[in-house]
Amino acid sequence: MFADFDPLDLKPGQMVSHWRIVRRIGRGGYAVVYEVEKDGERFALKLACQTERSLDPKQTDARAQREAACLQLLKHRHIIRMRGQGRWPDTLSGFHYIVLDFVDGYTLARWVERTHPTPHEVVVLFLKLFDALEHMHGKNVFHRDLSLRNIMVTKDGEPVIIDFGAADYATAEDLTDGPLPPGTPRIRSPEAQAFWDENRLKPGARYTFKATDDIFALGADLYDVLTNPTPTRGESRPLLGNMLMTPPTPHRANGRVPVELSAYAMKLISRDLEVRPATAKDARRPLVDLARFEGDDWRESGIHPASAQLPPEPGEGEPVPVEAREAEGPQEPIPSHPLPVQVAPADAAPVPSPVQVVPADAAPVPSAAGAGAQHSARRAWLRPVFVGPLALSVFAAVVAASLLHRPAQPEPPPVARSAPAEQPRASSPLAEKPTSRPERLASPLPTQKEASLSVKLPDNSPTLTNSVPDPQQAQRGNARRALIKKCAALVASVAWLEAGCTGVQTRPDPEPCPEEAVKAMRQELGWALNTNDAPFILLDVTKGSAEEAREQPDAVWKDGPVTGALIRPQGKAPAGMRIDGHLWTTGDRIYGRYVRAHLPGGRTVPICLELENANDLGSEKREGSKPGAPVASKVSETRAVERWR
Template identity: 30%
Template sequence: MSPKSVSEAPSLLLPGTQVGDWRVVERQGQGTYGVVYRAVRVGQEDSGPVALKLAVYPGDPRFAREVGLLSRIRHPSVPLLRGHGLWRHASGAEHPFFVMEWVEATPLYAWAEQHSASCRQVLRLLAQVARALAATHSANAVHRDVKGANVLVRADGSAVLIDFGAGHFQGAPRLTWQSLPPGTVAYRSPEANLFLLASVRARDSYYPATAADDLFSLGVTAFRLVSGEYLPDMAPFQDAAESWHLLCPDPRPLLERNPRMHPRLREGILRLLSESPEARGTAAELAQALEAAAEHAGPEADLPLLTAQAPQPLPLPREQALAPVPTRATPPPEEAPSGVVPLPKEAGFRTRVLAWRPWLALATLGMLGLLVGAVQAVHARLERLAARGQQSSASEVPDAGTAAVGDSAPTAPLASIHVPSKTEAMARDMPPKPLPGQTRPDEKGHCPGRKLVALNGGCWVETLPMTAKECAENGWVYSQSRCYAPALTPPSKPPPTSSPPDSR
């Protein structure tokens, strides 16, 4: 059996297949690294279902790290780890797996829309997620991918924080070599964005995510929940010394448009969205404040919160976006930047390019944002296939729907590249020049790996299936009903094998 068929084998497990002490009932969904099944324990079928997550790739070390993280956390808002082990494929390849508590629930944003969530319900839900984060942080760990799709709401209204696959705990080995840890761009903290901008050409650097990053992501989740919008634009710029800074817009105008929002909820969201990591406080402090607000709020807190929103908000004027906030450092007018470069172009970071510096002339308008936004997603696939002697890349789906527990990628398997017969039409949709750091075809016009397409002097890879809107929100190129991201050349140095406390 070829390596490709071995790696795809877990997605083909049929009902009745036994994995350790568990029997597969049905497949629930597939992500980049794991396949989630509903299963039951052999001989104890009446005890109810569990979520069994099986690695797509043999010996994937991410599973050992996720097991290590989940084993450190005991909290009612975190799925309980039931067991783990190795499943041997017929070829002899061993795929790690683990088993978790089954969570019958609805993703947060969908639940809020379906149930016309009240302010009191939102206060309690966010408090429960904060308690789950507090338990995680107390275990010297970070989640690193807090977002609406990774928060489920049970029928009784209780929240569960899921998918710790991107998480990290102190002492865990570093598994990737990209600058930032795995995560979703729209929920990324200002300090992480600054690090990425400053190190875009230094790929061997890495950002040690902290509890403050999780709290900012929770703030974005809460903001999106109560306003129906992602955060307004952040505007990065370089000063005379070529140091990067961020102009963070004021989210208060959007929050103040809803008269039914409890002041404590508004204050909590604004605190989480502080530019200063220290100003965000701790998850335990947030949970305590939200719980107290939910308990003492008046009857108006039981009215539907989301239905009271104002019409679709317009983009904030730059003057309003830069209004002073106690936790935000806004440069005085005379220090206003002469140019602005876009952040990753994904939901919540729809920045406008006001000017370009000379060293960006290699890319067309907006292409640096495309490159930075695609670096993390493309590197993940490059890293995964490098061990198999291939070069390729893949995408990161923004805030994708969650399949059962522990995997937030779409249920469809990765699609292979399909080269359209009318390459001329496709080439017209691509940038006229390769992007900085993009893989180039060889002298024969061939890109490395079977899944890369050579167009306009650069190599491109088809992403997971998505709509034209989703593709555009990522800053990628949509052509011939397919979404393409630039394939990036991996760094020359391998990732370190040591295990520093802040490694990814």
Template identity: 25%
Template sequence: MTTDAFHPDHLQPGNLVGPWRILESLGSGNFGHAFKAERDGDFFTLKMAVRPAPSLDKETQETLQEARQVDGRMRHEAATLMANASQPGIPHLRAVDRWPHVSKGYLYIVTDYVPGEPFHTWRKRTHPSAAQLVDIFIEVVRVVAQLHRHGILIRDLKSEHIIIHPTDHKPVLVDLGSAWLPGGSMLTEGLAPGTPHALPPECVAFLREGRWQQGARFKAAKTGDLYQLGVFMYEALTACWPFDPGMPTEELLVAIETVRPRAPHRLNPEAPESLSLIVMRLLEKRPEDRYVDASALSQALWDAAKERSKKSWKVPLAHSPEGPAPMTQDEVEERRLQKQEAERRAREAPPQKEEERSQEQALEQLSFLTREIEAQVVLAEEKEARRKKMQRRAALVAGSCLLGLTLLAVGWWRFVPHPPAVLSAKGNAFVSTLNNSRSGKAVLTWLCATFSLGCPAAQVRPPSEGCPREVIQGMEALDLFHKDYALIIDINQPGEPNERGVYQSGKIVSRVIKYDWTGPLPEGTLLYGQLWTEGLNKEGRDAVYGRYTEALFPDGRRVPVCFVMGDRSGLTPKDDGSKPGRARLPKEWTITAVRWWP
């Protein structure tokens, strides 16, 4: 079956891309769309670079730059796979080509199909034991070590990119588009595309220094991949991340650079301490404090795995429904020793410029201050929990923030080298260190946020706001108001329109269906938007909120829009049988054009 599809997102089951027959969509991201394909009875994965569709207007410099970036990721992944053709744990590359035009079309690569599910999904479903996890850790590290021997750096290693085979439970690394190859071209200025909450501290320092604004590029190293292995293992052992991805970006970056996360065996007492200590070494702030290389890490995991005969290693790692274990007195002592070590390093560090020393010492000392406050509050919370069964946790957390701000105001003079005092209009002196320090501002807003852990949390519905005036004018010109529309909510879910689908919070691509009563959007138009599925209510029922901000017409035109799912409230009640993080809705639904986001 041939196809007249214009854009990768328009491809449907049965369409042909060269000799490869599309079977189903495997999902899409910012840089590519993956499909399961078939040829001569064998199954493959076809990944196509998603870049701006050719426009009726002349391409702008921005669209050309984006096209080079996404094509570059696909070329990097193809080169990485080709350089490791015989390496187990990585898909085998079968083809590189363009579609629909051999020279001007979208770049795509074809690899062997990898059955299974992403690691984080597999972990939630199977509840593996420590013995099972250490086997997976060793296999993943072995693949990383092999790539490093070839001079290849992954730079965006995370659990979503590790597929667990359904029968032998072997991990396979996929999505190597951010990889750095010796002699390869740079994808972007500054840092390579990656995941913010998994950025190594040295990457955050590069961003803070601002040299990327002058075109400087970060020099990646093997130790960055080792840090991200630590983030992956931390998630596996605790069902949390070292740092909460939901934090505001500036606060998140400050935390990554300055705060030592709680050890996995402290959060989850079922996690073996030997594995926990390996993870904490991988998450060290200074690259030189991590393992020398992936081979040394592999040896450490082998040594830890000698304990696998213990009964505690053979039971599923339980994650308490009440959340992480409270902080212990041992942890308080550990944090005290960490502070002493940091102070020792500060004394031995070479002299710095006074301005740099002021900001860096303020940031370091304040981070330890917040951790000490956290330790005291959590210990108090533990006693209160035994007495009142944790009913007043929220009040204590709020109190901890107030305590932290109070101690900050009182203790700041002891920790920060003082600049000259400035007289206010009334003649009183005050210190302006916080006001003049970017890092200080970030820490001040971050103080309360650091009391939460990096556990997955529900997305927050965005506030009501007006649709941009130019978008409304464009929609009026297309006569998109005063009509209803029908669509398939998720083009990546197979099945019939009269069935039910299962949806999660995050980005969504929907396809318009044309009826006699629907508005002028053409059949097959794709709508790009976002779903929020948790913490919402409509008429007494749990609900989903959906927004759409861009339309891709079948002729290739991209148009900014303002649509909401369902009626003007943007809320659609969930069907019976919905679970947290898995909302059941009809596969076919309606949308409404709005001038104001509800």
């Protein structure tokens, strides 16, 4: 019965129990949501099943049951209402589903762009949200992910808190495998972020979520509503709880924000718990007074100028900035004030406009004309910034290719000189990452920069000495060919990693897994081999954490060695255990083999762990992949094997 349908793609007209599918609304980490109909009324049906964004698929059903338990405790007009639940297609073992009220409206982010709210309308909306939060906390329920996308606003202007998939209540069993619960990094409180920084590599550490964390999250939403005119465009913004400096006040970033509302928003996101409201009731009370304020600046003018919310148009003959096209481009800073833009034609694609951070003591932009001039100057200044590194990258690639395809120059006659001092080995890029990235590993792995495609030179390659053979050159060429043969023999083994072999272009051949690896996986790690019960992993720890993968699930990959990590415990292996391996990205899929595990205490053991997705070998390439720059998920299923496939 289960093989007759795809729960991720139910078609209009199909029935789930008594509800008829109308359309699919969307999918998240643990469920897919459909609009359904029964007796002429519309509802939302959330079907719990593993999706491509699931970070811990074994907890999918448990999280669905917890969401239903939380919703059963809550009855508030600004909290989504559950109308029923069950299992389907089998009432005992089928997928768990919950039926919810259908909210006809926008996400809070879209509401900002579509309705151009005034400061008064923003205050009234957040007054209702904090009233709902007070009810929620009164029932000992924490939402834990109050992001802009998890707050809907009806077309009548009424807010509704949705998606309790990450929620928790006082007596619930702990489902989190990592230090922090699932959530949106942008709205994470400073105390939660500090706990993450200190405990991200400690599998047993668990953060105790508090009311002040939900209050900070709503405060972060208010800050973004007041300072970001286009929150749906997906510009990367720094974590409010992890900034080295206090962010500019909303009034300084956007002169249309009244000073009183700006000061209130800064209290909600204060790092000082003595300043931040301790309860939702305390946070709600100032909004009652702010809602009484009169004047055009409160009740007539939109919080953002309409021009700042229109799709920008590139200048004539000006190329689209790289960061607007590439998913892996540089992050844009916080928009500190709305930028005037031109109205694009109806068929023009929206292109994000570069922005800059205004210093804390800078005055708001006085006029649209002045800001437009600054914007043009900024684009002229940014052009060499993007073009320069691009030109250097192309030049470096040409030089590298010429060195690979060209035999080395003959050395000059030897002269008497002292022996050169041994040069220290270049440090790994892992050691140069910011502190938010994992620390450098002690294992002697080649770095991403050291990995390159293997190129075999023809035996008759000409030299720069009028084709006269050079003995030293021939000796070096033979040594290089010997290394290539050695690496081919050691491919996907611990010895291959330690030999410093570079990447290869093709997927490695099937071969048996070493006996010591099979023994280590069974006895020391407690893994079942050749089954679906295998670790769920983060492919490369340098691409960010599992929490960040939830917000930005994809990355651009290239051939070379990687160090991944277990997202959840598996057998005797703890969550966060590092694993060393290699990726091959030039085929139809991305293939990966992990050959070494770092046990607690520093000891390493060999393993044979390969990437797979829904029983298919390798990870699927996603939309946006280009030759040499494939796009794929940062997380993946794996299979522990006795023989490489």
